[in-house]
Amino acid sequence: MALKCKLRSIVVCLWRRQTLLRSTSRNLNTLAxxxxxxxxxxxxxxxxxxxxTSSSTSTSYDAPSTHNLGNEEIARIxxxxxxxxxxISAVGVEVRRMKNAIGEVPGLGVILVGERRxxxxxxxxxxxxxxxxxxxxxxxxxxxxxxxxxxxDAIMRFNTDPSFHGILVQLPLPQHLNxxxxxxxxRLEKDVDGFHPMNMGHLAMRGREPLFIPCTPKGxxxxxxxxxxxxMGKNAVVIxxxxxxxxxxxxxxxxxxATVSVVNELTSNPEEITREADIVxxxxxxxxxxxxxxxxxxxxxxxxGTHPVEEEGCCEEGGYRLIGDVCFEEASxxxxxxxxxxxxxxxxxxAMLLCNTLQSASRRYKFV
Amino acid sequence: MALKCKLRSIVVCLWRRQTLLRSTSRNLNTLAxxxxxxxxxxxxxxxxxxxxTSSSTSTSYDAPSTHNLGNEEIARIxxxxxxxxxxISAVGVEVRRMKNAIGEVPGLGVILVGERRxxxxxxxxxxxxxxxxxxxxxxxxxxxxxxxxxxxDAIMRFNTDPSFHGILVQLPLPQHLNxxxxxxxxRLEKDVDGFHPMNMGHLAMRGREPLFIPCTPKGxxxxxxxxxxxxMGKNAVVIxxxxxxxxxxxxxxxxxxATVSVVNELTSNPEEITREADIVxxxxxxxxxxxxxxxxxxxxxxxxGTHPVEEEGCCEEGGYRLIGDVCFEEASxxxxxxxxxxxxxxxxxxAMLLCNTLQSASRRYKFV
Numbered sequence: 001m002a003l004k005c006k007l008r009s010i011v012v013c014l015w016r017r018q019t020l021l022r023s024t025s026r027n028l029n030t031l032a033x034x035x036x037x038x039x040x041x042x043x044x045x046x047x048x049x050x051x052x053t054s055s056s057t058s059t060s061y062d063a064p065s066t067h068n069l070g071n072e073e074i075a076r077i078x079x080x081x082x083x084x085x086x087x088i089s090a091v092g093v094e095v096r097r098m099k100n101a102i103g104e105v106p107g108l109g110v111i112l113v114g115e116r117r118x119x120x121x122x123x124x125x126x127x128x129x130x131x132x133x134x135x136x137x138x139x140x141x142x143x144x145x146x147x148x149x150x151x152x153d154a155i156m157r158f159n160t161d162p163s164f165h166g167i168l169v170q171l172p173l174p175q176h177l178n179x180x181x182x183x184x185x186x187r188l189e190k191d192v193d194g195f196h197p198m199n200m201g202h203l204a205m206r207g208r209e210p211l212f213i214p215c216t217p218k219g220x221x222x223x224x225x226x227x228x229x230x231x232m233g234k235n236a237v238v239i240x241x242x243x244x245x246x247x248x249x250x251x252x253x254x255x256x257x258a259t260v261s262v263v264n265e266l267t268s269n270p271e272e273i274t275r276e277a278d279i280v281x282x283x284x285x286x287x288x289x290x291x292x293x294x295x296x297x298x299x300x301x302x303x304x305g306t307h308p309v310e311e312e313g314c315c316e317e318g319g320y321r322l323i324g325d326v327c328f329e330e331a332s333x334x335x336x337x338x339x340x341x342x343x344x345x346x347x348x349x350x351a352m353l354l355c356n357t358l359q360s361a362s363r364r365y366k367f368v
Numbered sequence: 369m370a371l372k373c374k375l376r377s378i379v380v381c382l383w384r385r386q387t388l389l390r391s392t393s394r395n396l397n398t399l400a401x402x403x404x405x406x407x408x409x410x411x412x413x414x415x416x417x418x419x420x421t422s423s424s425t426s427t428s429y430d431a432p433s434t435h436n437l438g439n440e441e442i443a444r445i446x447x448x449x450x451x452x453x454x455x456i457s458a459v460g461v462e463v464r465r466m467k468n469a470i471g472e473v474p475g476l477g478v479i480l481v482g483e484r485r486x487x488x489x490x491x492x493x494x495x496x497x498x499x500x501x502x503x504x505x506x507x508x509x510x511x512x513x514x515x516x517x518x519x520x521d522a523i524m525r526f527n528t529d530p531s532f533h534g535i536l537v538q539l540p541l542p543q544h545l546n547x548x549x550x551x552x553x554x555r556l557e558k559d560v561d562g563f564h565p566m567n568m569g570h571l572a573m574r575g576r577e578p579l580f581i582p583c584t585p586k587g588x589x590x591x592x593x594x595x596x597x598x599x600m601g602k603n604a605v606v607i608x609x610x611x612x613x614x615x616x617x618x619x620x621x622x623x624x625x626a627t628v629s630v631v632n633e634l635t636s637n638p639e640e641i642t643r644e645a646d647i648v649x650x651x652x653x654x655x656x657x658x659x660x661x662x663x664x665x666x667x668x669x670x671x672x673g674t675h676p677v678e679e680e681g682c683c684e685e686g687g688y689r690l691i692g693d694v695c696f697e698e699a700s701x702x703x704x705x706x707x708x709x710x711x712x713x714x715x716x717x718x719a720m721l722l723c724n725t726l727q728s729a730s731r732r733y734k735f736v
Contacts, residue, residue: 196569199569204572207611232634243574247573254632262628264625273629276641
């Protein structure tokens, strides 16, 4: 019977590479605007039929591209700020091209409730980036005490105003407001944050293309691609499973054909699992949760965590500085590449928001 | 700085257990019909706030419940057929109760295109189960050569007919038919297979409850729960990432607070990753892909794979027998519990389809 098992399990799989090559050339033109600016391909172009080998030892694809580090080497810093600036600048060029060609510009409506310091900072960054690129921007701001109806009315106004192509509700909302209900009002075609369950479903399902990929996950993958990090066939660990980062980044990495493990707060051995990863994405929000001994030598580390810490004499805006999930000093001695906090994934989130807004307007006006 | 890392990372997390207890008692009544028949709780009742500890060594929840096996012991067989029969019988009772109370019964419309032997078998099983429980059943059958419009028209008819509460398109469809387009016609409230992207998005997102959980994944989790297997905090590996099994089962196990890794056909070390798992779900369709040495001693193995093999003198219906993904003989010497093929997950898929159809009718008639 054991021999029978072995014999039955021999499945020839020579087509794998060819199928991959065929499928990646497919549908490359479905997101013209994105492809002009971003390196990330459309997701359906990454899909290919399941062709399993039964031999667990066959690995016909390329070995991990992370470079070996000597004991004294320090990881390459992935400069998210610089990459984001390049993308924002390219978005600006596209916005001007659109304005010159059809007399329209993309428009982004943002809803901000309350006065959380981090939310105010994020909205400020978005405002500045929109100004810089020529994207129309409007902020609907409400006090902490506002009602659901007031917020929904503002969304409805952006929904119906054709000069707005993207709407963003700055999260988290105060506890008395129903996030699901409020986000549910938002028109799918303007959901530039990509948090609509329909977008999330399409992000998860092979053969489907979401209208928008959530900004932070999209920024993570763009950073990997621009840093020359191969995703396909790699082991990736995502630490954290929030609806806005952990979940969609795990789905997106799977669409890019990584083997993904999602570590959550109940995982008994997070450091062991993380140590197996070629790519680590941490999105938890606990400063220095991920220590150097969690990281495999040569791994690529993306730190999405941001935790504001007040510090006397700190030169950063608002008198506080941001700390990531990853103990940078330790991890940078083990990883091959790592994003800093701040200046890593954060700026990419804003850049991707502009890309999504531009993509939405381009789709609306059939502008290629 | 390293000390600073350590100090900053100390986060007290005594609330974890209390929060868990509070959250599991929440929303237990949202799916009255399901809760009467199934042991699986509503998904939102399983959600709780992320409360991370920074100490990777703290594991305050219960240790895995799998029992230790001596070298000579054989895994317990999870009898999916018997459990499914119990559930189908309970559905029958509920259907009669509905008929007596309001004069209505649930209705299921099935679309079958072509003459694939496995599809015919599945549809036959569904027909029989509906007859057994008193669920109204109608089959719309088309030849391989039919057009998309013909199939869509049949779905539209089931969509508008109020006596049908569930519609199922037997997959896979012939290649010339656009699956996305055809499934897109299906009304969300009748999507008892749970394959609509909106359902998939809600399945993935914490805080959301899908209208329907896909049948096979739902059956897998119900088998685990009924077999007394703890899911929360366990390491689970899902082998395969199809839209109909691998993806939704990985999402569902995550909603049940497992740490989930999804192995795909490009994974370089599937056997190593699988060997770390307390729970293994294989849904690939390659006979005996998963060998005994892929399984950790004491793990629970659910074999979703079905591969028809013609065999002379085989007594099974249609002259062929089904082989699973898992080399049963080898794995049953290592696992603590294992599902056989046939008679494991397969019958549960049919039982869950009936549950979803009953749930849909109960929702429609507000019948509790």
